[in-house]
Amino acid sequence: MNTDTIKYDLDGDGIAMLTIDLPNQSMNVINAELQRDMTALIEKISTDDQIKGAVITSGKASGFMAGADLKGMNFGDADGAAKDSGKSKMGVLFDGVFALNKMLRDLETCGKPVAAAVNGLALGGGLEVVLACHYRVCADNPKIGLGLPEVMVGLMPGAGGTQRLPRLMGVQPALMYLVQGNNMKPQEALGFGVIQELAPADEIVDRAKAWVKANPNGGVQPWDQKKFKFPGGPATPLNPGFGQTFVGGTAMAISKTHGNINGPHAILSAVYEGAQVPMDTAIRIESKYFAKLVADPQAGNMIRSLFVSKQAAEKGARRPEGIEPMPTKKIGMLGAGMMGAGIALVSARAGIEVVLLDTSQESAEKGKAYTEQKLGKRMDKEKLRPILDRITPTTDYADLEGCDFIIEAVFEDRDIKAEVTKKTEAVVGADTIFGSNTSTLPITGLAKAWSKPEKFIGVHFFSPVEKMPLVEIIVGEKTGPEAIAKALDYVQQIKKTPIVVNDSRGFYTSRCFGTYVQEGTAMLGEGITPALIENGGKHMGMPVGPLAVSDEVSIELGYKVMQQTKKDMGDAYKEGPSDTVVEKMMAEGRVGRKGGKGYYDYGDAGKQLWPGLEEAFGAHDRPEQPQVEAVQERLKYRQLVECARCYEEGVLETPQDGDLGAIFGWGFMPYTGGPFSHMDTLGIDHVVRVLDRLAQEHGERFSPPKLLRDMAEKGESFYSRPEAQQAA
Incomplete structure (x- = not known):
């Protein structure tokens, strides 16, 4: 039978x-x-x-x-x-x-x-x-x-x-x-x-x-x-x-x-x-x-994002058709700092030869030692040795010859990136696919330093690379299908989850994640108690509070990105309520965890909120504190509206990429299935009403984009749209 x-x-x-x-x-x-x-x-x-x-x-x-x-x-x-x-x-x-x-x-x-x-x-x-x-x-x-x-x-x-x-x-x-x-x-x-x-x-x-x-x-x-x-x-x-x-x-x-x-x-x-x-x-x-x-919609949303969409992405759902597999055999890693060292680790662990280049041999060797430090804790020497042997630390660009994929992870400075890009092309040739690990700088602008911009693509990792599951692939205005296929094949080799987004300042993840930090610091500047902000963020399902995140990423880095954005945008730059908070913290010499002090103090007593934080930003003088629900509403909806803007602007092409990127990139409340699933569950008309109220109370950063208004009027949801159905 x-x-x-x-x-x-x-x-x-x-x-x-x-x-x-x-x-x-x-x-x-x-x-x-x-x-x-x-x-x-x-x-x-x-x-x-x-x-x-x-x-x-x-x-x-x-x-x-x-x-x-x-x-x-x-x-x-x-x-x-x-x-x-x-x-x-x-x-x-x-x-x-x-x-x-x-x-x-x-x-x-x-x-x-x-x-x-x-x-x-x-x-x-x-x-x-x-x-x-x-x-x-x-x-x-x-x-x-x-x-x-x-x-x-x-x-x-x-x-x-x-x-x-x-x-x-x-x-x-x-x-x-x-x-x-x-x-x-x-x-x-x-x-x-x-x-x-x-x-x-x-x-x-x-x-x-x-x-x-x-x-x-x-x-x-x-x-x-x-x-x-x-x-x-x-x-x-x-x-x-x-x-x-x-x-x-x-x-x-x-x-x-x-x-x-x-x-x-x-x-x-x-x-x-x-x-x-x-x-x-x-x-x-x-x-x-x-x-x-x-x-309950929660289970369906979680299954769709955490299982169905994730598996589809890892199997190449966004890979261009008609291009033969392009596995990476030898990668050139420019920059041996924490990001570059992490990328070298996951590449070598996947069986890829790595040329790890930095400005000094000492820095390059230190980058290689990162792999030994991290993997040596849980792997015996016999298994670790071949992985380490695949990493060649160097200062000589000539050693990049034979690399079929390049990733740069140098400082977030356009001039420095352009310099290493040109030096690399002189060795490997313009037909080699070049990826930039920038987290904020537009790919289209960076691609001008590579004579064939169709071979240039953004490959944005998250720190620490060996633990974070997401890689954001950023397509510039002239990026070609071969570069997309190469990047996706590489991400599959290192067993990460990819999303594909289009170019813009901050792309998708950095831009939307930044709003969580910015809204938290804006509330701090209004005199809202730091503990209320931090606990509100954690209890709504974010991994940590917005101030703690800012310390981890570095207040100084946020300040530098802000200065670079002001320089690039000129008069078009709109100063946000969080800017003055960041400037004051820098004036106090509180640069974040790496400096031992930021919104938190990091000393012998462990991590704790800086005791002077309430006095510095007027929490003692504020007559009444908001309810935690009001704090959480601002933290959540500031992220939701920015995600919707990314969709409207074409930075995102599918809600699947948006939900995956949010959950695995910056830890957006996984139980919701991601921001787009969450907006669908809340109802787009409800989202628009809340955003309109928040815009009146707190400013135009909450104002809903036309896309959301149109969807609310038509009774649409993100996952009912044709592009979402085709990607399913």
Whole structure:
């Protein structure tokens, strides 16, 4: 009884072999076809007397199963189905999400022993299939990951994971994995009782079959037996340890998410309630909370941006068509400072030869040493040596000969950049693709120093390079498709997430991220308490407050960028309310963290707000402080309006790039799915009304662009626009 997704075979001992192998997929995922086929085979196992038990494994070398097909996740038109069936919308959603839960419950109650032979990673729904089996054998490979990471995309396990994992390993340790979305290694899973046996990969099926054959009555889960007890103690409020686990777990979740993300709360609730009832009731409780998550726009927004759009970008969604692959073999890295050293690290780690050039041999060697310093902490010398050998520190431009890609990361000074650009072209020739890591200077202007501007492109990394996942590719007025393809292929080689934007001052990420800092400093200048500004930013879901960010990036750098912008724009420059704050901080000699003092002090006592900050900007003299919601509204909407302007001006061509760039570039509230998803969820008409009010109260920087007004009038959303649909 072979199906489209599962190969079926019955051996002489009556053991059914179910090998999951989805066609045209590099990795197994749970989709509608697999669910249909598995449901039919579970029925066959349950009713066919010839079948004494079953083993489930994967036919993919890539692993067991990666979970649900999030891109294809679709519960249909719940509103329409509700009208047809007479049920509520939530009732229809519940039925849709409960189907998978019921299928796995049918598997574990089929009355016959079922073993899983896990040949590779099993994540999300893939691990839930494994947990529903009565015996679990895993390949003994420390690279295999077993986990339930649904919380990372705004969801929760929805096929029994919140109920079976605590019953196997205990409530407290299970919550650590469920709420944080972490994976466990096979040896770890064995210790917790999540799997029962480790074996060489080529023996796992035979070991699983041997268990089924030796345990004809093994088709009953521990939790379906009368004497079952949770590891770690009874799962009831009368057990003090049980109650304390949820008090502590809730506090930890709130401290990490500030209550902004729905998934952790739903997981805690499902585990708490489900642990106190039989399994058949417990899985219905889980599905109830899963349906609530699905009904909320948050999960859909997070899935689209953090999973679907991210994967599409990494697979080359914005790569020009018709150009053969252009992998980078040897890169010339101009500048061995923190950015250049970081780019050298990720390049060499990806197998690319690196010529690391700086003005002195000492600086170049220091740049190479950065790789040894960072990777040496977690990599043995034998693995580190070939990476270091790929980096050649030098001061001689002649060593750049043979490089097929150049990236410069020298000072943010147009004249210095032009000088190194011309010296490089004299060695490698104008046909070589040249990338600038500038964070603010327009690419079109910088490209004038390269005689073939079609070969010039912006490649904007974020610091620290080895940790930050995003690379912003900036297309100048004359940048050609080969340069775009080359840059995207390189980003794929170093395993980063790219977005593609068009040229402008500050491009997209620096420009919009800057508004968060500027609005925070503007409020400081108005006498708003620094702690209120900082905590408002963090509690709304930004990684840190705007003043702390400014210190990290450097107040001095912001000041220099401001001076360069004034010089470039002349009379067209409009002074903002944050400018005077930055100038005063520079006059005080408070340049940021690198100087040991900025908005914060960095001393033996650790990082703390400068005690003189309130007095310096009049917080003591302000008669009344705003509510934190008002502070957060300004910080959020100042970013939203600038993102919308970038879209209107054509800096951004798709909302997908805008959302990815915001989340992975400057940490814009990930639970929203990004600024464009968030504006769609709020409603564009609502966004315009709030911006109009803020513009009246605080100035024209909040004034909504014509694009938003037109969209509000037409009832449009960003993701309903044709360019968004084509990019999906």
